[in-house]
Amino acid sequence: MQEIELSYPAGGLAMKGTLYLPDSLRPAPGVLVFPEAFGLGAHARGRARRLAELGYAALAADLHGGARLIEDLAAVMPLINDLRADPLLIRARAEGALAALSARPEVAGRKIGAIGFCFGGTMALELARGGADIAAVVGFHSGLATLRPQDAANIKARVLVCIGADDPGIPAEQRAAFETEMRAGGVAWRLDLYGGVVHSFTNVHADRMGRPDFARYDAEADRLSWNAMRDLFEQVL
Amino acid sequence: MQEIELSYPAGGLAMKGTLYLPDSLRPAPGVLVFPEAFGLGAHARGRARRLAELGYAALAADLHGGARLIEDLAAVMPLINDLRADPLLIRARAEGALAALSARPEVAGRKIGAIGFCFGGTMALELARGGADIAAVVGFHSGLATLRPQDAANIKARVLVCIGADDPGIPAEQRAAFETEMRAGGVAWRLDLYGGVVHSFTNVHADRMGRPDFARYDAEADRLSWNAMRDLFEQVL
Numbered sequence: 001m002q003e004i005e006l007s008y009p010a011g012g013l014a015m016k017g018t019l020y021l022p023d024s025l026r027p028a029p030g031v032l033v034f035p036e037a038f039g040l041g042a043h044a045r046g047r048a049r050r051l052a053e054l055g056y057a058a059l060a061a062d063l064h065g066g067a068r069l070i071e072d073l074a075a076v077m078p079l080i081n082d083l084r085a086d087p088l089l090i091r092a093r094a095e096g097a098l099a100a101l102s103a104r105p106e107v108a109g110r111k112i113g114a115i116g117f118c119f120g121g122t123m124a125l126e127l128a129r130g131g132a133d134i135a136a137v138v139g140f141h142s143g144l145a146t147l148r149p150q151d152a153a154n155i156k157a158r159v160l161v162c163i164g165a166d167d168p169g170i171p172a173e174q175r176a177a178f179e180t181e182m183r184a185g186g187v188a189w190r191l192d193l194y195g196g197v198v199h200s201f202t203n204v205h206a207d208r209m210g211r212p213d214f215a216r217y218d219a220e221a222d223r224l225s226w227n228a229m230r231d232l233f234e235q236v237l
Numbered sequence: 238m239q240e241i242e243l244s245y246p247a248g249g250l251a252m253k254g255t256l257y258l259p260d261s262l263r264p265a266p267g268v269l270v271f272p273e274a275f276g277l278g279a280h281a282r283g284r285a286r287r288l289a290e291l292g293y294a295a296l297a298a299d300l301h302g303g304a305r306l307i308e309d310l311a312a313v314m315p316l317i318n319d320l321r322a323d324p325l326l327i328r329a330r331a332e333g334a335l336a337a338l339s340a341r342p343e344v345a346g347r348k349i350g351a352i353g354f355c356f357g358g359t360m361a362l363e364l365a366r367g368g369a370d371i372a373a374v375v376g377f378h379s380g381l382a383t384l385r386p387q388d389a390a391n392i393k394a395r396v397l398v399c400i401g402a403d404d405p406g407i408p409a410e411q412r413a414a415f416e417t418e419m420r421a422g423g424v425a426w427r428l429d430l431y432g433g434v435v436h437s438f439t440n441v442h443a444d445r446m447g448r449p450d451f452a453r454y455d456a457e458a459d460r461l462s463w464n465a466m467r468d469l470f471e472q473v474l
Contacts, residue, residue, distance in 0.1 A: 192429050192430075
């Protein structure tokens with residue numbers, strides 16, 4: 001496997017992502033990996049590495065610019081709230097990553113998917129809502145709400161969201177609104193819902209937040225959601 | 238693979254099921270297969286056969302007694318409605334099948350799961366709500382409503398339900414009530430929800446009903462739900 005630091009512009013920011021490439025001389029399907037709200041860190045990089053081991057050219061994408069990692073939730077939430085207030089800003093950051101990955105010879109002529117965790121899942125979904133030419137989107141404990149639900153009609157990707165049924169950040173009403181949005185948009189979508197599971201279930205360090213009722217690792221939901229993503233990518237990428 | 242006609246009593250009826258056994262000299266995990274509302278027919282038998290090919294001792298269970306198949310929906314619905322009015326009646330029919338399978342030397346000492354399609358999925362769920370000693374339940378386009386939601390506290394099985402998001406027979410409110418029931422009962426449960434999919438998505442002959450907005454085969458939802466069942470059984474049986 002090869003690791004390449006990749007600088008690219010997105011939404012007016014100078015982004016610094018990391019591209020993980022499989023050991024193959026032929027172009028591979030590409031996957032964008034959008035990180036949690038804190039920014040590009042070990043979790044998203046680890047997932048991108050695993051994707052490269054599976055044969056995908058995976059770009060661990062930047063979120064805040066300069067590969068900034070903002071570990072203080074109180075500091076990062078105002079930034080996230082500004083983005084949530086304008087989905088076009090979110091899409092611009094994601095589209096920059098897509099343009100950077102699409103331009104690579106290692107993915108030439110191959111399809112591209114996008115995944116994301118927490119706010120990164122929202123980024124992947126917003127990328128799809130913007131009409132991007134991607135074949136699949138997977139959101140892991142991804143915020144499902146958007147201020148532009150009507151844009152679901154633009155979605156070309158197959159959509160899979162994997163959600164903890166007891167995630168306080170993604171309540172049942174938000175899931176129901178997403179369902180309505182997907183149906184109205186004529187999207188090919190699915191939802192895998194895990195009982196007894198809360199936010200951040202893919203992140204083994206979720207307990208660092210010290211709020212186990214809100215964010216908690218769940219090995220079974222992590223395994224199920226990752227396998228569901230693999231299956232989808234095998235079908236469409 | 239071996240096929241054995243199996244007579245057993247259940248809920249006051251003389252049941253006639255078919256046991257499908259893998260080619261193995263050692264006891265295998267057991268699976269009860271409950272058919273659609275029409276009664277034990279080719280669909281449930283076919284699934285039991287596939288389970289036996291996977292190494293499970295699978296009992297294609299009777300529903301109406303005497304292996305009666307009632308293909309006229311108008312004739313079968315009053316029978317189903319009588320059962321729905323008293324979950325204990327449903328459980329009695331399922332419990333008879335469980336007792337019959339449990340008594341077989343081919344499953345001695347091994348765990349048992351239960352699956353079902355449409356009303357058969359409801360049967361599998363009611364079996365679990367009755368506190369049966371089963372390790373897993375999978376409902377495929379299974380009715381989720383019950384008149385005894387408080388009994389979810391008795392459920393020992395891991396529960397997976399696979400539902401079409403656009404199934405008119407299992408509307409969003411019914412899914413929401415099921416979620417509330419499972420949470421209140423402390424059940425280990427999950428829901429796989431397929432966008433654009435309606436009722437009977439596992440049945441290639443669903444179109445015979447002539448109501449494609451209500452019942453329609455869906456190859457992808459069939460594949461996904463069957464694989465989700467296989468994965469669950471590999472984990473717990």
